[in-house]
Amino acid sequence: MTTIGSVPVLTLDGPSGSGKGTIARAVADRLGWHMLDSGAIYRAVGHAVGARGIDPTDADAVARCAAGLAITFRDPGDGGDTRVLADGADVTDAIRTEAAGAAASAIAALPEVRKALVDKQLAFRRPPGLVADGRDMGTVIFPDAPFKVFLTASAAERAERRYKQLKAKGLDVTLASLLHEIELRDARDASRTVAPLRPAADAVVLDTTGQPIPAVVARVLAVVHKA
Ligand code: DC
Numbered sequence: 001m002t003t004i005g006s007v008p009v010l011t012l013d014g015p016s017g018s019g020k021g022t023i024a025r026a027v028a029d030r031l032g033w034h035m036l037d038s039g040a041i042y043r044a045v046g047h048a049v050g051a052r053g054i055d056p057t058d059a060d061a062v063a064r065c066a067a068g069l070a071i072t073f074r075d076p077g078d079g080g081d082t083r084v085l086a087d088g089a090d091v092t093d094a095i096r097t098e099a100a101g102a103a104a105s106a107i108a109a110l111p112e113v114r115k116a117l118v119d120k121q122l123a124f125r126r127p128p129g130l131v132a133d134g135r136d137m138g139t140v141i142f143p144d145a146p147f148k149v150f151l152t153a154s155a156a157e158r159a160e161r162r163y164k165q166l167k168a169k170g171l172d173v174t175l176a177s178l179l180h181e182i183e184l185r186d187a188r189d190a191s192r193t194v195a196p197l198r199p200a201a202d203a204v205v206l207d208t209t210g211q212p213i214p215a216v217v218a219r220v221l222a223v224v225h226k227a
Contacts, residue, residue: 004122004125005144007125007126007127007128007129007130008033008128008129008130008145008146008147008224009125009129009130009131009132009137009142009145009146009147010027010031010033010129010130010131010132010145010147010148010149010220010223010224011132011134011137011138011141011142011145011147011148011149011200011203012024012027012131012132012133012134012137012149012151012220013133013134013135013136013137013138013139013148013149013150013151013197013199013200013203014135014150014151014152014197015135015152015153015158015182015185015186015189015197016039016158016162016182016185017153017157017158017159017161017162017182018151018152018153018158018208019151019153019161019208019213019216020133020134020151021037021039021133022213023151023208023213023216023217023220024037024131024132024133026213026217027131027217027220027221027224028131030217030221031129031131031221031224032128032129033128033129033130033131034124034126034129034130034131035073035082035124035130035131035132035133036121036124036130036131036132036133036134036137037073037082037084037133037134038121038132038133038134038135038137038141039104039133039134039135040071040073040084040095041071041117041120041121042104042105042107042108042117043084043095043096043100043101043103043104044069044071044084044086044091044095045062045065045066045069045071045104045107045113045117046095046100046102046103046104046105046106046107046108047086047091047094047095047100047103047104048065048069048086048087049062049065049103049107050099050100050103052065056103056106056107059110059111059112059113060112062107062110062112062113063110063112063113063115063116064116066107066113066116066117067116067117069086069087070085070086070087070088071084071085071086071120072084072085073085105185109192109194110194111194114136114140114194114195118140118141121141122141122142125142130142132145135189135195135197136195136197138150138199138200138202138203139195139198139199139200140195143200147223147224148199148200148202148203148204149203149204149205149206149220149223150199150200150203150204150205150206151206151208151216152205152206152207152208152209153207153208153209154207154209155179155182155183155186156179157208157209157210158182159175159178159179159182160175162178162182163175163178166178204223206219206220
């Protein structure tokens, strides 16, 4: 019988724009492991709170909503994006908006909410292995993971990546304002009292500034293979 603790986990933490999502997907595919997009879980809860008219500052009410929400991921099977379902409804597109990101960031700062989501995240640890993408995967959720990577990139490069994404969607944004937002968010994420964004003591820190995606994927895979 496989015990949960024996299922290998690769944690991939880092700030938004560090390329985590893309890298995590590619590495999980190469290893044939499951994947946990923990940001999507926070986003789905933020979305549900808004849709149900729950006061986002009422920590107990938000935590109850988080605990009761059935969040599942479904591979569409056509090479397209993984679908995110909340209580059976497809919220994939709804949780990717800027507003959903802001809602997720607000509820993610509530300790009661983070606690309510621990077991849901642990449940993704299934054979043959898990790639867990987030902010506190290596520090809080899977502290015993055998492989831990923390991805960074300069604020200027992360702003540039975000600028290209938003422009591609036809949105009217400026690079300077995005850079300012990213710097503010970095400071907030690193200084919050609950699960602040920082590398686990035993994480390998990889700077992706100026690095093409395949090169970063290779460096992350090397962390797993050289163990
Ligand atoms: O990675 P993302 O942008 O989808 O994350 C959405 C929000 O959720 C972001 O504000 C950070 C927060 N989050 C978190 O606090 N802990 C995680 N493990 C993942 C995301």
